[in-house]
Amino acid sequence: MLRRQFVIGTSLAVAAALGLSACGGGEDQEAGSKTLRVTLANHVWTDNIKKALPEFENQTGLKVELTQLGEDQLSDQYNVKLNAGSGDIDVMMYRPLQEGKLFAKNGYLADLTAKTKSNADWAWSDFQAGPVAATTYKDKVVGVPIITEQEVLYYRKDLLQKAGITAPPKTLDELKAAAAKVSAANPGVAGFVARTGKTAAVTQFSSFLYSFGGDFVDANGKATVNSPAAKQAYAFYGGLIKDLGPKNVSTDMGWPEAMAIFTQGKAAFYTEADSLYKNATDPAKSKVADSVGFAPFPAGPAGSKAYNVPSWALGVNAASENQDNAWKFIEWATSKTQTLANQKAGVPGARTSVWADPAGTSTYPKDLADAIAASTPTGVGHDRPLVVKVAAAREIVGQPIVDAITGKDAAASADAANTAFQTFLDSEK
Amino acid sequence: MSASTIESSARPLAPARATPTWSRWANDHRKWLFAAPAMAFVAVLIVFPVAWTVWLSLTDAEGSVRAEHSFIGLGNYLTVLTDTTRFWPAVLRTLEFTGGVLVVEVVLGMAIALLLWRPFRCEKWVRVAILLPLVATPVAVGMMWRLIFDPNIGLANTVLGWFGIGPQPWLAGEQSALPTTMLIDIWQWTPMVVLILLAGLTSLSDEPLEAALIDGAGAWQRFRHIILPLMMPTVIVAILLRGIDALKTFDILYATKGKGGGSFHEVETLNVYAYGLSFDYNEYGISSTVLIIFFLIIVGSMWVLTSRKKEAA
């Protein structure tokens, strides 16, 4: 008994000593304006910026305090902090299509219009028009796009060859036939995999929807997820996964789970954002790194219409008291040099000049660069409904996807989703 | 404890000094002097959030809590209580989860406690094993089980394979997800029930049991007619303590299925639903309403159990 008390006493004393020493470093209350608080998502982009950060700190004499969070925790933190009107975030990495409208409407994002025009060398006009539109709210610039995404087809060259298929499928019908052929020839390998989670799948499903000739909302703002094209697209996407997807497929898969199946060699075709290609071609992460091929999104009845969107942007917290320095960081992180460096490291950016520069795509697999170039002209500027409450909208329009995957009546589900979506749209007006 | 009793009473006590006035005052008011800081602490941290939540539940607040919102009376309560797509299923899931894990944990816990009741060799190691799940960090536990229940690479399906049973979807299945999360809860918290019941068993007096043995009562009869009635208050305490936590389960559900409790909301309990309403949909009015109803459900079930405990005692 005495001995045990001694042990506890010692460990508490150690804990206290450790704790006190931590306290000294942590609780400097008045973080002066020389300290910039930057909140970023876990992403390859963030890793690259982190490495280059000393350069920025030396140039400006500012100290950057970086918080890095997973996607979900990031939005939870924003929802609490910005909601409370807190100024302890200066620069924030956010998803223009997911939270952009909500944040802008709530006044969380500072107006950057004047700042974007202040420096001609930095060249705001160099940014692609689609992404810029997504970071503009009511004619005010509220963010600078940093990462762009398109949907492309990932496939396994070796499996296709083995099944006697010489070229990647050009249309969705060919994709279905090829997937069936490959999986028949390779037991244990699924013909096709893609995201299956109700909300996670919406963005990757969107290219299918557009290529069948549909969209979430029509020009008059009416819900159209039960149009004949949409019904076909739901049935096609769901059917592809149900019939040719992995066995025991879960309806929770986001990209990490779907990507894992592909990179473990358990699937022949995979439709996904190009910005994630490093996961498939990096031998440390992928078992099939040397046999991955890329192709433009296969054409449906309405042609090949992949989304082409800005997935992440940097904004300035409207409640920040350090907005000028925050802008300095953004200007540096989105400069041509940094954009090029990031793009070389596998993160597609939003600058036209970097895409035009051969160095910008020099590190890309050639077929991926070609696929991106081929689908840019027909790209659609959104990959989810453009509304304020995106999370809720994604749940509504995603329901028919999971219903189709689990073999329920996709058409009936699309009708129900359309009614619900219309009510939702009306409520936002 | 007996050792320390002797030690401290052996120590010479300080001679009584003339007591200054402030000390007399402190001694006269020690009841509240002692209790007040803790009560004030909780009250200060709780009053504003509760008042705020009640107020929001009567408004149409959405998007941001600082945005303009207007008073709409009990409108949210009407909306929530008539919502059969999300709210009532979440209530049912909460009750199913809580009821399910409580029944299994109490039955299993009683069985294990009975096995551990009489001393045996290696007792210490068994107790260590029982303690480990209990102190493990729930978020880490959630991650661990996600890997174990992975349909393709998980240990669970490998083990089933040894017995010739085909792979199961576990967390991934629409029907199997909730029972699977219940399994995780049972794994982590049955040990706590075991420890509580074991403490109860150890404090039982031997006489009634010996009398029953002499009367020739079988093991089951002794359990059913002697042990169980004597243990009833302890069982209710176990249910009470576990029940509050089970109703409020969040970490494991969030770590295994994420926001919204899966594509079909298959593990969306009231707590997960309220979290989603706040942080995913920014529907602060509705969210506050759900939280208040949820709070009333917890308090109500505690009240029922406490009164049962008084009856049983």
Next chain:
Amino acid sequence: MRARTPFTVFRVVALTVVVLTLIAPLVWMVAASLKTNVDIYDPGKALAFTPTLENYTKVLQQANYVDFIVNSLWIAFASTVLSLLIGVPAAYSMSRFAMRRSALVVLMARVIPAVSLLVPWYYVFSNLKMVGGFSVLILSHMFVALPLIVYIMMGYFDGLPLELEESALVDGLTPIGAFRRITLPLSTPGIATAGILSFIFSWNNFMFALVLSGADTKTLPVAIFDFVGYASIDWGGLMAASTVVTVPIMVIALFAQKYVVSGLTAGATKG
């Protein structure tokens, strides 16, 4: 000793099954943390694999885990000590003067759903310029620890005989003096139980830390979630991180086994 054979055999078998079921998942977690990601995906290498510390190096280097461990320790320690300071006297008063209704006020903290506290707390604390520091996390963890301590200590004081205090009063001590010199030393085991449990609960807390911690104050459970980031699903790293979170608290629990057990079972044996 009489019915040795059949029951003993059954008991050994049953307890073995119980112990295996409880331990196997944790062993699996540790095993996976010692595998490369390629081995994790290979069912053939479930048990036969070459262990590697690669995941741990990755976890400890990339994510400043040492800082997070120190944060978690400091927050758990400070919140436990402060809660004991105000919780133990309160429990004493509530036990001796049978203040059941006042006790309910404190226990309310355990009942209220944490979700309803997050936004209002953040709102208040950020206006007080407290967010991002340790104080707000310590306060929120005290909110978890305090009801636990009051509940356990009330049970403990209920069980302490009054006679000793009374004789101390006869010897000339004031009531507060009697509490300080007689009751407190007698309660060391109870205080240890309550303290260790509140330490464990604080260490394991996720929701408050998720929202209220800043760059410098992030705790371990929140840090694990960083591995589920945008860039990859890294099971090896996740399991290593989970092991890093779980092992310290398990070691503490093992050393303090007896107190933890009596703490968890507090109140169980009274009507």
